[in-house]
Amino acid sequence: MNATYTKVAVVAGLVVLFAAISLNAKETTMSGDVCGMSQDDMFQCKPAVATGTLAPPLPSSACCTALTHANLTCFCTFKNNKYLPLFGINATRAMQLPSKCDPTQIVRC
Ligand SMILES: *[C@@H]1O[C@H](CO)[C@@H](O)[C@H](O)[C@H]1NC(C)=O
Ligand SMILES: *[C@@H]1O[C@H](CO)[C@@H](O)[C@H](O)[C@H]1NC(C)=O
Numbered sequence: 001m002n003a004t005y006t007k008v009a010v011v012a013g014l015v016v017l018f019a020a021i022s023l024n025a026k027e028t029t030m031s032g033d034v035c036g037m038s039q040d041d042m043f044q045c046k047p048a049v050a051t052g053t054l055a056p057p058l059p060s061s062a063c064c065t066a067l068t069h070a071n072l073t074c075f076c077t078f079k080n081n082k083y084l085p086l087f088g089i090n091a092t093r094a095m096q097l098p099s100k101c102d103p104t105q106i107v108r109c
Contacts, residue, residue, distance in 0.1 A: 035074035041066030049097060051090040064101030072098055076109035 034042070045063035048056050059067075075095065078084060084091045098105035 035072075035077075036070040037066055041070070045097060046089075048100070049089050049093040051085060051088055056090075056093055059097055059101055063097070067098050067101050067105070070098075072105065072107050075107050079109055 037045075041063070044060055044066055048059040048063060050056055075098075079091055079095055081091060084094070095107050095109075098107055
């Protein structure tokens, strides 16, 4: 593992908000929860934030439950994140996710 790869892996580990189940699962495991959400939590939410679909499904109740203990302020860190599309995540949808579960849960960045 060379230095460049390590750096990329660390950055990717930090940015994979909902993508921890994908290729970088090993790296993200080291950092544990992201914004108060476990990898399993993120997996529950992934369909609702996927790119490439015209109308993503509404978040599952499991996803919404997970979001209730997530740090929404921390979500802002991922807004405009250029790595999210690499993991099949639409950042716009990710930002809208909390309000889709609960209209009072607005992500203010
Ligand atoms: C991302 O989501 C927004 C809002 O649903 C949508 O308008 C946009 O086309 C999506 N982009 C991609 C690449 O899926
Ligand atoms: C939420 O995340 C923000 C940004 O990462 C951080 O500053 C804040 O302390 C966190 N709040 C809690 C309750 O963990």
